[in-house]
Amino acid sequence: MCRWLAYSGSPIRLEELLLKRDHSLIDQSLHSRMGATTTNGDGFGVGWYDEEETPHVYRSVSPAWNNRNLKELASAIKSPLFFAHIRASTGSAIQETNTHPFRYGKWLWMHNGLIRDFSTVHRTLANRIDDSYFNSIEGTTDSETMFYLALTFGLQDDPVAAVERMIGFVEETGHKHDIELPFQGTIATTDGTSIWAFRYSSEGDSRSLWFSTAMDQLKHLYPALHQLDNLSDETRVIVSEPLGDLPGVWNEAPESHYGIVQPGADKLGPFTPQYS
Amino acid sequence: MCRWLAYSGSPIRLEELLLKRDHSLIDQSLHSRMGATTTNGDGFGVGWYDEEETPHVYRSVSPAWNNRNLKELASAIKSPLFFAHIRASTGSAIQETNTHPFRYGKWLWMHNGLIRDFSTVHRTLANRIDDSYFNSIEGTTDSETMFYLALTFGLQDDPVAAVERMIGFVEETGHKHDIELPFQGTIATTDGTSIWAFRYSSEGDSRSLWFSTAMDQLKHLYPALHQLDNLSDETRVIVSEPLGDLPGVWNEAPESHYGIVQPGADKLGPFTPQYS
Amino acid sequence: MCRWLAYSGSPIRLEELLLKRDHSLIDQSLHSRMGATTTNGDGFGVGWYDEEETPHVYRSVSPAWNNRNLKELASAIKSPLFFAHIRASTGSAIQETNTHPFRYGKWLWMHNGLIRDFSTVHRTLANRIDDSYFNSIEGTTDSETMFYLALTFGLQDDPVAAVERMIGFVEETGHKHDIELPFQGTIATTDGTSIWAFRYSSEGDSRSLWFSTAMDQLKHLYPALHQLDNLSDETRVIVSEPLGDLPGVWNEAPESHYGIVQPGADKLGPFTPQYS
């Protein structure tokens, strides 16, 4: 089981969320509290935006907790929007191309969960990916397959509809192969401006997804927390598992919902897979 | 451009051919003499057989020349049949799953060369691979795609016919996409008993392939070379580029030919791709 | 906190103890039960003997649990005497030269524990190492420093006396720097014939050390356990933490003791650091 984090708001150094806080993502990689797998030592990745449209991606197969280069980068790089992911492999090879976040053009994608009996449905799912994306596939994970399926279903035009079709297709395909509960997990994707996060599972008992409270409320709640002073009201963090345990900071996304963090008002909506 | 070596005969420690000789494979990785690419620093792999049917495979993405673990293993492991390969990537990711030799069941496969415009034909070629092999594909190289195509075309029953059909299919597919000269290279494959080696290119000007002279002749030629004393008459080495320059040791395979090193008399025959 | 295992007896494939058993060493690397640190993901190493006097060493900085090369090697290599170690760094860099077992000539050395406030005493300890060993030091760990100190104090002639002098010197040096409890841990060392294992800490509350029961008794105790059939009566395993929980198999070494597994009768004796 993986762990991930998505940040959008005032530019901050990555280390603020990856390394410094109590229950930071790196700390979670050693001892996760809610995870299905105790240790997330099978690699990590970060993707971030700067003034260019295409995000940068740094991925490594070594455990995050002792990786010096990650510490150096996290202290050097400032970004208004970034993804970070720590991996616990569910079987596929430990290699950079199997490490999240995945990138296509200006889009990033990361995932926590799995397609059940993936080896049974892998080829059928892969065959549905549009030719234009085929040579961009570099790894063998279910997560990357989902990304290119979502792109095939129109991720760049309507992300919610595309993910609904993608998960619908995964469920349909699974059911054809007698897989009862084909999909489980949370997904985050971004175009560098907005972030879409999804919580869904075929069994209706999905892995956790949390949104941080609106920044103006947080500042009101914790006037003495001066580290918030420089953060804009639109600053928001989405996580698979809360960072720290300050009351009032984290709000769990409801089962089978998606959320959009975007310029202007954010949005929460029900998520329903679409069948073809 | 890669370099490879296949050994069959009296059990020897891998280091005898990988490390110790003048122009050993590791030495070639730093400065190849005939290669299209000067440096082969994009990983290496060895595959070897012992009393079990399934071969062992050790692969690494670090350059071979300074890899301490490789030196330890090469001095520890003795085998009557092994493959070794050093890689110069022609573009695909530097990761263990893109490193030769590839293994399926008791079979090993390695390759030096390329499918031209592979990104154009990759999906068509991949689609032809039989479902039963799909989940065994872990990387993104042309070399691995060829292996699973050859398996699809019956490698385990008739290796020469299967490789002729595989290369025929590669050429047909390439021609359909206006690729004039789709295939170039040498291939070695083994089931742990025999070794099949192929030299072919669409342009009729293939990368080099050399077989060592029969051991009884070599002993006669070099009676003072006592390192040959313990080698059986059937001992044979096949290489992409000669190890050392002792006259009479290495014999170049003719253009568009295959050779079989096997118990009993070895065999050399003309190679002709088969079209469907 | 690290984990280690030492084997001596009938030649077996390394995988028998590293991978196959319940609570194997690799399984422990993900979830140790008695360890001070939950996860041992900072590299691993194995050292083994064959017909040559000098042992082979394979070390890697990647976590043991998902390392494919380790699985290949462990299934390929058979040895009558081997060491295996999984590391949880207490601070020094994650690099092969900081990974156990350490080797000098025909000797291997591994350790679980620490020299407290090592940075304070490191230089004084290092200065005591004999010139003849200086260029063999490649890493920066307390464990390697102890090894070369023990060599300086005569490890090759009288291992127990040398380790008693080494730990005495570590304690003396620590006390001079107001370090109350300088030493904690277990150590194993071997010359390829005998294994010496030590359990000691300045506080008299040392990390655990276990010896397997004599093989003839084990066979009597578990007549149906046919995996023991091919093991000689002298076969013995020493571990930092039991592999499996079969009653009667594992015997804890008493506090402040050493044990010797050797041809003929094994030995257990009290351990007392020697001051200069």
Add this chain to the structure above:
Amino acid sequence: MCRWLAYSGSPIRLEELLLKRDHSLIDQSLHSRMGATTTNGDGFGVGWYDEEETPHVYRSVSPAWNNRNLKELASAIKSPLFFAHIRASTGSAIQETNTHPFRYGKWLWMHNGLIRDFSTVHRTLANRIDDSYFNSIEGTTDSETMFYLALTFGLQDDPVAAVERMIGFVEETGHKHDIELPFQGTIATTDGTSIWAFRYSSEGDSRSLWFSTAMDQLKHLYPALHQLDNLSDETRVIVSEPLGDLPGVWNEAPESHYGIVQPGADKLGPFTPQYS
């Protein structure tokens, strides 16, 4: 033989010098033209400054030419002063802690060359390093030993004098051990404001060192070279080997000289080792 580059001037993305130009540093890592070793595949490092005083350092043991993370970083990081180094090991282990540039506080250090018979003099040199630096030493190279010796001799107060004393001490120590020509190489060091570069060898035939022509002259020389437009007049590059072969751009430092690139007028002076 290594290759290195130091940049000071208008903030630029690292990729401008590491990746983009003809004969960029990465290109040199595959095929150096003047180097003693053809291939520099034993790791690389970059060190750079931003608004903080302490520089960041990113180091890797994989070959630079195919390292994707390096490409991502080089395109993401902008800096007014950075060092880059590609390594060809002269024997010591391939590990990050042996990779340049080395860092202490706000200082960076890198080197191309060697201390001859280093294993003979290593301990004597190491013993001269001040206690306050001992625990900062993490690797085993001659280059890092020189850095801490130079710090011991006052690098932070008077860099030229400290390096003259350091090399004097290396020569004295070598001569005591009958090493005729103890030192060979070029060195660059910086505090984040100025860069000091040294060219010296005991034999008076040192590895090359080049300074770029003053930017105002370059702009005058090449008015059509618009990539120079955004570079301040103080922008300067120092390299072990020229990047590209545009006439008038590169000026070789004379034998036994040092140069200082600093705010205000740069400086060139004769270099003479100081004996104690």
